[in-house]
Amino acid sequence: MPTSPPVHHRQLKAEHRAPAVIAILVALALYVTLPSAFYPPLRYVVAGIAFVMLVPAVILNPRRMNRETRWSKYLSAGQAGLLAAANLFALVELIQQLVTGSSTDGPRLLLAALQVWLTQIIAYALIFWELDRGGPVTRRHAERRSLPHADFRFPQDEDADADAVKEVASGSSEKTGWVASYFDYFYFSLTNSMAFSPTDTMPLTTRAKALMALESASGFILLGLVIARAVSLLH
Template sequence: MSHTTVPAWRQPTEGESRLAAGSAIVVVIAFQWLLPGKLLPQPAWILPLLEAACLVILMIANPSRLSRAEPWVRGLSLVLAGVITIATIVSTVRLIDTIVAGTADKSASVLLGSGAMIWATNVLAFSLWYWEFDRGGPAARANGIEPEPDFLFPQMQDPQNKLVSKDWRPEYFDYLYLSFTNAASFAPADVLPLSRWCKMMMMAQAIISLALTAMVISRAINILK
């Protein structure tokens, strides 16, 4: 008689810690404080403060493991990711606008620094979206609620567990890597997007990254010349 083995990533688990995702949000807040105020929604302090407040509430609600699928916690997590994404889009548009209008900073180092921080924020923002949406989010993945993946990681195609630990499951850093490769090379590298929503989000992230990179680097080259 044959037996079907359920892979570890489909089985219920104790859930992952919010520490990694929380650290990413702290980095985003730090970048927003360092960016010139004119590149942020006004007043410039409001979004970092709002993001910090949301993060504190989420850390209090889930101080250890993300295993409880509470609607208000997931809703607040999505709101936080949305706020960060909106801030990233606004910063990208404003930076490109200053470059086109000729009012951007005359220092290539400052311009490149601002562009790099916005680009990194773009990576972190979309890593949160991928982490929050894949198979219903971290709590749903921990409880094995959604069996069908939105992203197909190469480890999922190794049913005999010859390449990775038998307990392997996608966690935040896997989605961060996905987000980085998509923003850097405009392709998902070794991770395949399966659902339409993740394909559309990856397209949006690539567009932001491409526009930002092209405009900032070209302007910096002109300044250096």
């Protein structure tokens, strides 16, 4: 059976800006609307800085991710890191309140836990999206042979194996030039936060494993305390 040669020169459409922008705005809304006990002035400052950082990135690529400069790459990665760090600080405060808060605070804290958890998923998805294979612009526009080393291995990266059926192999990254979009990293972040381990996507680098470990550990601690809190509310 004839097989298609690997794709080196790719004609991929640039990734759309909207999914990442919507995710950032949702995360900022979740973060800003945390209960008043979560240091409102700090939250407003962080959200304001993150929003200001978003503006030049959108101006540079208003619809599709076609252009990238050194400052825009640092700005986008810094924004994702800021959101993750701020949410981690909120997680620490949430843990303290879950452990020491009164029973009347239960429903409010459970809602806050959901907000922190969702923000965490979005923030880590943004980090993964910005880091893997040079980021969203490089992944789509650079020749595959010149792409930076991958931080993550997706199922499509393996679908060209000899054992794969034709309809699976024909959609592999080797045959089609496929690369992940923001939603792929969001799904990956969601499953990592729920399963506390890799599912269909595997980490390949130390930094990828460290980030996944931090997200999984944070989600595990949060889930354990939320379950304990919910049980205490039922008694």
